[in-house]
Amino acid sequence: DGGITQSPKYLFRKEGQNVTLSCEQNLNHDAMYWYRQDPGQGLRLIYYSQIVNDFQKGDIAEGYSVSREKKESFPLTVTSAQKNPTAFYLCASSSRNNEQFFGPGTRLTVL
Amino acid sequence: AQSVTQPDIHITVSEGASLELRCNYSYGATPYLFWYVQSPGQGLQLLLKYFSGDTLVQGIKGFEAEFKRSQSSFNLRKPSVHWSDAAEYFCAVGPIMDTGRRALTFGSGTRLQVQP
Numbered sequence: 001d002g003g004i005t006q007s008p009k010y011l012f013r014k015e016g017q018n019v020t021l022s023c024e025q026n027l028n029h030d031a032m033y034w035y036r037q038d039p040g041q042g043l044r045l046i047y048y049s050q051i052v053n054d055f056q057k058g059d060i061a062e063g064y065s066v067s068r069e070k071k072e073s074f075p076l077t078v079t080s081a082q083k084n085p086t087a088f089y090l091c092a093s094s095s096r097n098n099e100q101f102f103g104p105g106t107r108l109t110v111l
Numbered sequence: 112a113q114s115v116t117q118p119d120i121h122i123t124v125s126e127g128a129s130l131e132l133r134c135n136y137s138y139g140a141t142p143y144l145f146w147y148v149q150s151p152g153q154g155l156q157l158l159l160k161y162f163s164g165d166t167l168v169q170g171i172k173g174f175e176a177e178f179k180r181s182q183s184s185f186n187l188r189k190p191s192v193h194w195s196d197a198a199e200y201f202c203a204v205g206p207i208m209d210t211g212r213r214a215l216t217f218g219s220g221t222r223l224q225v226q227p
Binding site: 097 | 120143145147152153154155156157160162201203205206213214215217218219220
């Protein structure tokens with residue numbers, strides 16, 4: 001089955017820790033995206049990548065980092081510089097028509 | 112800058128009643144428009160999309176939406192709501208071709224409750 005997988009489903013972080021969220025797709029899409037979702041705020045774009053080895057900051061990139069070494073993978077690292085990381089994180093990918101397909105999400109909680 | 116407004120944060124309808132969720136957008140060119148649905152704790156699923164052509168588009172689960180350029184709107188409708196339609200609905204617009212940014216801009220969502 002083609003689709004997007006995110007892991008883990010739930011993640012807990014201690015203060016000062018960096019954590020990495022995984023996103024993998026087998027849809028052969030060039031573009032991939034990371035969104036953050038908070039209650040009542042919809043989806044906000046963190047980073048996006050339109051091609052391997054290239055990525056761009058979105059609207060709320062501070063405290064986050066990404067890499068795009070393979071077409072299938074777009075991991076997101078939440079660094080200790082992100083002051084309020086508790087949120088639901090969604091990964092998506094798209095083909096050239098911009099129809100985005102979403103993964104099931106990772107819920108990150110800071111302890 | 113492009114933006115999407117969903118004026119209704121929360122809507123409650125009775126099962127079997129009709130539904131209309133509003134979406135207004137601000138965009139400098141012909142937009143691509145999308146409606147997504149999200150069940151609690153899940154990812155987003157595409158309901159329907161508009162790229163060009165017929166302004167009334169049909170989607171999955173019996174949903175439809177109408178693009179009205181004069182009103183900058185893309186409202187989602189369903190003639191008879193089922194209890195399983197209870198979820199959060201997001202309208203999205205994109206991309207910004209002149210900046211090369213191909214990501215979508217999402218509205219803040221409308222949460223739908225369905226009463227028995």
